[in-house]
Amino acid sequence: MKNKKTFGLVLFIILFSYFLILMDNSIIFTSTVKISQDLNMNESSLSWVSNAYTITFGGFLLLAGRLGDLMGRKIIFVSGLFIFGLSSLAVGLSTSTEMMIIARAVQGIGSAIIAPTSLALLMDSYQGNFRMKAISYYGATAGIGSSFGLILGGWLTSAISWRVGFLLNVPFSLLLIVLTLAKVQQNEIKPSKIDFLGSLLSVIISVLFVYGITISDLLIIVASLILILVFLLWEKRITYALIPLELFKNRTRTGSYIARFTFMMAMLTYWFILPQIMQKMYHFSPLESGFAFLPLTLVNFIAALFLPKLTKALGNSKVMILGQVILLTGMFLSFISQPEWGYFYAMAFQMMIIGLGQGWLLAPLTAAGVAGVSPELSGAASGLTNMMHQLGGPVGLSIVVLFSSSAIDLSAYYHLIMAFITVFLLIGFLVLIFTNPVNEK
Template sequence: MAGNKEKFGIVLPIILLSYFMILLDNSIVFTSTVKIAADLHLDSQTLAWVSSAYTLTFGGFQLFGGRIGDVYGRRRVFLMGLLLFSVGSLMVGLATTGPMIIAMRAFQGVGSAILAPTTLALLLDNYQGKMRSRAIAAYGTTAGIGASFGMVLGGVITSAFSWRVGFFLNVPVGVLMFVLTLFFVKSRESQRTTRLDIVGTFLSVLGLSALVYSIDGTVHQRLAFVIAVMALGLFVYAEGAVKNPIMPLRLFSDRRRNSAYVARFFFIGAAFAYFFVTTQALQHIYGFSPLLTGLAFLPVTIPQFFGALQVSRLSSKLGNARLIVIAVVLVTLGVSLTVILGLNRGYWIAFALPMMIFGVGQGLVLSPLTVEGVANTDSEIAGAASGVVNTVHQFGQSVGISVVVALTSGLHPFTTSYVTQLLIITAISGLSFLAALVLLASQDQQQAR
């Protein structure tokens, strides 16, 4: 094991930087889309696919990515994910046409889908006890900071250099992580007697990809949804029948884990929808450039970082579930405060102040949600559990943005649309709060036994 009682060693930085890289790449596109469209002469429909192609494969291959680490060995699969993601990033940066950038974003998404769950599973392999809890807390913190920092970095890179630089940066980082992994990272041996669930793999990829397309696609969305429901229904049936399922159904036998999945789904839906619509609002209402828009998210990023530093102390004192409830309340308040204060108050009052409250809440919530999402799992299903956590994360993002945009697409003027969007996001965050209350009740019941 790489971890000991005193020090994390180099394994944790390798895991966290690799995870940070894919999260950063996911949100950096938000502030780069206008430049990408101009450089490659993309219409709005084609431009939408620059994000959707990545989301499609990232979401569709998550369970597969988590489970193959269980079967073939996490270190080997992690190296494969780094290679795919780095090559995909290079090719996206070199893209000269719409079809090329869309295809390479899809390829990059496969690498991310393998990396994301494998990073968490590797962490579970390498640390035990209190070290594991602290490492998972750092992992959850990375999930939040990577997303919000991507907004800032995306605006800076796009304005100062080129949107391509954001993708090119992944290449040397990916190569460095690959080399360091070869020398320093160990993982549990693969289960040589276990075969990959081929039927479950096919049905999960088909069902999840179709579900993503039914949310983010442009044509035949209803047909995609029907295919998704049928494939996922067959998938659940198959997983209960096969010997070595890609998603063991016993993952969902724990009420605490289930509540954590639901709370994470709605929280991520609210958070990413907030980032997405606020990016546009800053440019439409105040005429911010991509650079200023990116910098405008610093009031989220900085408090989030300092809030995350308090997670370990607060979770020990309050418990994970109680901390999640408090954090979601702060996030909900942060989103709704812009509506309460009014857009005519200017950026510092209407945006920056609510962002600070939102940032503290986000800094506090993702670490304990991650801990609860993999609670009470053994090494045999650690990869599958990690896959579910990251699948929930990815689908929460897609569903949150799509629901908010769909419900407000016909509203004018823009300020009316934005206020309505914030109210919907507040409601989504409220659903996360309800799931957090269920998690708290489950935790209290377990402690009372």
């Protein structure tokens, strides 16, 4: 691979594909009421519009990342775009509950292929300072895509239809397929066996774990934890493991996986619960509750622009901890604020701090998750990074819903939610402090 002098179209392909899958998941949050009305869904079936996507996304991430290493990332990436585009068409044209849920599950598989493969393509395509900047933009895309999805979902649902947000994926996916075939180079493939048993176990474990958490079934959760032990014992025995355990030998890398998990425990809960509180307490429309996240989204975007220079000056570890501290501060201020103060004083100001922290945390976490990894393992490391991102959300949200379901007063409910979110981020902060060298530059 030659050193690049410009990013070229490859970075656009990587970032836009990642943006699409993250934005698409957030659109659901501000569109659920309209979806339930159009398809006559009850609350139980409506929850599976999100759950079906989350389960397959989390379940296939490791396998998809490893297949890119073993079969070539270009063809695997194109396959993911095709599945994502076709399933998005099915979601947008859904006429029944069953069709909607099945299409969302298939869409999750497409996203599971795109997410780790896009990051691995980035690692293949750039070196040195260009790679550092590209990872910064990739991490920023994770936060901006999720936040912007709330805004776009609210606007499309109010102005046109919730279906448009999914149907737009079809021409975008086709464009990305054409550009990928024309501009992305195939990575060098080293022949190796495929860990079929590990692949099967990883899918079963992820599906069981997310499903058990989603329906609060302790027996299923315990079964998935037992299978994790079986999986790790199997991975330790073979030389062609789905998750090479050497990925965990680096303390900083391991800490970043845990911190990313706790980050999504906090943030998915925040993105999911806050629009509901805004609509109930401030009587915001879906569009207004989406635009209410603009302070977070704009500051996140601005912070990302300064991130490469900041990382060069301080080093990835220090920026990562700084971002975590700022994010934790913003959430703590949200916790002690009173929602009765009104949107601006109770939420908007705090969102600016949260956006700054998010903008300076996600990219360093991404960089740490793939730091020092050999090219033949970059897909596995990318898959593990994205798996932690995807699985943390439903775990955190399910825990919060389980312990807050009896809350009736909206103000008390808000403070309970923010207390959980603050604790999740505090755990992430402690993990980063104990796993990162303070003298790193």
